[in-house]
Amino acid sequence: MAAVEKPRGLARENILDSATRLFLDKGIDKASLSDIAAEAGVSKGTLHYHFASKNDLIFHITETHMEAITDELLSLLNRMKKCPDRLFSALMSSLLEAKGRGRLHLHLVREAVAGNPELRSKIAGSYKGWENLLQDSLSQLFPGHRAPAFAAQLIISIIDGFIIQDLVRQKEVDFTHLVEALMALNVFFSEKPDLEKLMV
Amino acid sequence: MAAVEKPRGLARENILDSATRLFLDKGIDKASLSDIAAEAGVSKGTLHYHFASKNDLIFHITETHMEAITDELLSLLNRMKKCPDRLFSALMSSLLEAKGRGRLHLHLVREAVAGNPELRSKIAGSYKGWENLLQDSLSQLFPGHRAPAFAAQLIISIIDGFIIQDLVRQKEVDFTHLVEALMALNVFFSEKPDLEKLMV
Amino acid sequence: MAAVEKPRGLARENILDSATRLFLDKGIDKASLSDIAAEAGVSKGTLHYHFASKNDLIFHITETHMEAITDELLSLLNRMKKCPDRLFSALMSSLLEAKGRGRLHLHLVREAVAGNPELRSKIAGSYKGWENLLQDSLSQLFPGHRAPAFAAQLIISIIDGFIIQDLVRQKEVDFTHLVEALMALNVFFSEKPDLEKLMV
Amino acid sequence: MAAVEKPRGLARENILDSATRLFLDKGIDKASLSDIAAEAGVSKGTLHYHFASKNDLIFHITETHMEAITDELLSLLNRMKKCPDRLFSALMSSLLEAKGRGRLHLHLVREAVAGNPELRSKIAGSYKGWENLLQDSLSQLFPGHRAPAFAAQLIISIIDGFIIQDLVRQKEVDFTHLVEALMALNVFFSEKPDLEKLMV
DNA sequence: TATGAATGAGTTTTCATTCAT
DNA sequence: AATGAATGAAAACTCATTCAT
Known part of the structure; x- marks a missing residue:
């Protein structure tokens, strides 16, 4: 019954965390999707796979x-x-x-x-x-x-x-x-x- | 003895007014210097003649x-x-x-x-x-x-x-x-x- | 067994070639990134995707x-x-x-x-x-x-x-x-x- | 027969000196006419009064x-x-x-x-x-x-x-x-x- | 799922030059 | 002889987004 590591949504969570940190830090406008993707360790493509747009990310x-x-x-x-x-x-x-x-x-x-x-x-x-x-x-x-x-x-x-x-x-x-x-x-x-x- | 309209600094005031309005309206990041220049009815060159940078404008x-x-x-x-x-x-x-x-x-x-x-x-x-x-x-x-x-x-x-x-x-x-x-x-x-x- | 043309890095090479030619021709300051991008047949965006800045390009x-x-x-x-x-x-x-x-x-x-x-x-x-x-x-x-x-x-x-x-x-x-x-x-x-x- | 101070062409000489110094220092392209005028203590207008163009200045x-x-x-x-x-x-x-x-x-x-x-x-x-x-x-x-x-x-x-x-x-x-x-x-x-x- | 490459519209900024005063 | 104001073209660079793989 051990809690198994869920790779499920791991990238997604990473992105949300990184985006939160960067929004908080530099402000929303000044945190670019490139920054966020880099911080999260994923590609910009992946970022857009999970979140259709920057607005979408902000909303989440x-x-x-x-x-x-x-x-x-x-x-x-x-x-x-x-x-x-x-x-x-x-x-x-x-x-x-x-x-x-x-x-x-x-x-x-x-x-x-x-x-x-x-x-x-x-x-x-x-x-x-x-x-x-x-x-x-x-x-x-x-x-x-x-x-x-x-x-x-x-x-x-x-x-x-x-x-x-x-x-x-x-x-x-x-x-x-x-x-x-x-x-x-x-x-x-x-x-x-x-x-x-x-x-x- | 009425105060005569001085065109002195007219452009500068125009720019400050327009910038204030646009900053207020769309936020600082989303108000571009192009927008501001257009709103003030001057060229981008003129804008930079009066304010060295966007930061300068914000500061004023x-x-x-x-x-x-x-x-x-x-x-x-x-x-x-x-x-x-x-x-x-x-x-x-x-x-x-x-x-x-x-x-x-x-x-x-x-x-x-x-x-x-x-x-x-x-x-x-x-x-x-x-x-x-x-x-x-x-x-x-x-x-x-x-x-x-x-x-x-x-x-x-x-x-x-x-x-x-x-x-x-x-x-x-x-x-x-x-x-x-x-x-x-x-x-x-x-x-x-x-x-x-x-x-x- | 002939070596197949690899489109790998093709744009990058194009850019380097074009930049070299234009630097050589007009000098570094007078060769703009627009010129180089046009000569290489890529967009300015692509140019900046491969080389972070003009200095980076010069360095390479x-x-x-x-x-x-x-x-x-x-x-x-x-x-x-x-x-x-x-x-x-x-x-x-x-x-x-x-x-x-x-x-x-x-x-x-x-x-x-x-x-x-x-x-x-x-x-x-x-x-x-x-x-x-x-x-x-x-x-x-x-x-x-x-x-x-x-x-x-x-x-x-x-x-x-x-x-x-x-x-x-x-x-x-x-x-x-x-x-x-x-x-x-x-x-x-x-x-x-x-x-x-x-x-x- | 004392050598009188010639204010004659003083601005001109100032400009030439300043331009020489700045060309030497930053290179010709990177020394702007604004820089030069500022260094010489004259306005850009004056600079262009004495030298029709940057090329003219370079030539002199x-x-x-x-x-x-x-x-x-x-x-x-x-x-x-x-x-x-x-x-x-x-x-x-x-x-x-x-x-x-x-x-x-x-x-x-x-x-x-x-x-x-x-x-x-x-x-x-x-x-x-x-x-x-x-x-x-x-x-x-x-x-x-x-x-x-x-x-x-x-x-x-x-x-x-x-x-x-x-x-x-x-x-x-x-x-x-x-x-x-x-x-x-x-x-x-x-x-x-x-x-x-x-x-x- | 994930990515690297590519893009185009847009950003701030620079600058030589013009001109009325 | 001198200047401050204005300009437009172009510069370097940013960035959200698209897409084939």
Whole structure:
């Protein structure tokens, strides 16, 4: 019952990995299919055998990237069901820490915005999905939350904003305050805000 | 005594305008110098007479873009000196509403992050400058603020995050709640938070 | 059992041939890659598929050119082992007569000298090699030669000098005297110069 | 009678100097008129005011270069009228030592050979002139010389050859042997060669 | 499945030259 | 005598894509 090595799709996986790395590194436009093929150790012919076009490749990578984030968010929200106070710190560190993910995200978003409507609607869908997941969690964790939808959107925006800060300024982000602030926000929006809690 | 139209630097301005428009529209990589020259109604030769390279052009546009935002932020903070409660709404609407500015911003940031260190340090400098401006204002408007530096960074991140939301999802942002939330945050961070105020 | 025409590397050879011809004809700078591609009957894309850059192409051609001269010199020196008196005439006619070789040589040397250090060191190496080959032959043919190294360098210089004369003045060179003179030189430098021989 | 500063033709001289330096340095093709104008501290417009075209500029520089060599050769031959034995050493050092002259010479010759027939015939004329000057001197210095014309051509070729050696190999040339050898050659060609002299 | 060869449209950039002022 | 602005042609090079094998 040993897991046998599957050469099945090995080249394909290689290509996706290499493309992801290069997109992340140099940006989508500046990573050529030649670069990617070379990095993956296959010929350009093989690359086009597996992916009809560069757009196709971008699309697959976006899909993988977005699904990975969604999966992580989902599992994180499940794990955090019982401890609202740790939700935000877990969220921040989990989403920000993945080395390179932020970079790739920026490149994919830009590609989507600059004339790739199909890609944009895929990404928009993911964003909407994350917002819904978060919104549900907030409703559960903070019963009577007055604006869970808005809070969810705000949290996602803050994460995106911090990704940009991180990429541009390359300095450490002060999570302590960030988490504190988010807690404050949500407690404040709760039905019966425990204002004393805010002042701890 | 009306200012006479100076054809002085007309071509140069044309080029900068056209380049800005095209960068904003198609992204930096996909806007070719041919496109830009054509849009500006000059030859490619003329374009290179005024800007030594594409990078040079990008750099000039970034400079203009960043300075425009800084100027606007500065004047806005001055105007808002007397009314802290309207600061956030003014901030959001002013920075988000400029048609196309967000798009251009995304393209420039991505360009900077993907292998243009000189550009990145320019942008990083602007971010730092905005942060300082905001921090000072917050200190004045909310005496005894416990974390004006962090709050400033948070505000900037939120704006960037909402820019991305806007570009990707193309749906209206609910400013009412956003401003409310930001006020809550700041009051929370004040020395003697007037918690009653939060509950209004 | 005739060797079948191999289309293997055909385009590559075509390109090298055409480039050699055009470099020789118009000079390296004035022979454009478009010219070369057209002459070779391939697209510019194909040209760049086989040779990464113009420099790469120049380098390959230099290599071939230099090796051809070295090979010819080597075989000539071997054939002439027994007849020193015919060495010089053979040398001169063999190296000067190759139509176009002198021209190409001039262009390559100039390219090397004008800012292509890698190329220059390759060419310098070839010169050194020729000098060594000649030096050894002179030592054998004229036992007790007092300055074979210098004589070798002188001979090579004379050939280069005559190439230039030939290219600039396009008039026939008087080999009779040249060969006579070189013989005189070497006999003179021998341990026991047979001065009578000089006067024949 | 003090020599007044002539601003007359100052720009012109500047341009010629700068062009000479840049041609010498980077080669004729790779030195652009922009480079030259910048180096000379004038505008491209001014450059074209003084020299109708790049070819015109090349032509003027060639003329100056060739005349300088001719003048130097002439004066040298006059000075050496009384001391034939020092003729060769003086010749070599004088012509080889001018820093940069060899480089410029190579570039000009190559330009002439590669599709500039007018330039070539000018250069060919200079070569012929030098040959005649040398031939006359040899006839005077070595009465009864059997082949002054050929010897003159040989000497010029050797100088050209050594220029190339110098440029390519960048190593010092052994003048002692060179001069010895040339003396030997000429004595050999004399009517009554003083063979004993050769053996000193 | 995989590839190497080939391509053509397109990219940024260079540059000698022209010309109104 | 001098210049800055403009230009068009051409340069080297890139790259996604096609295709026969």
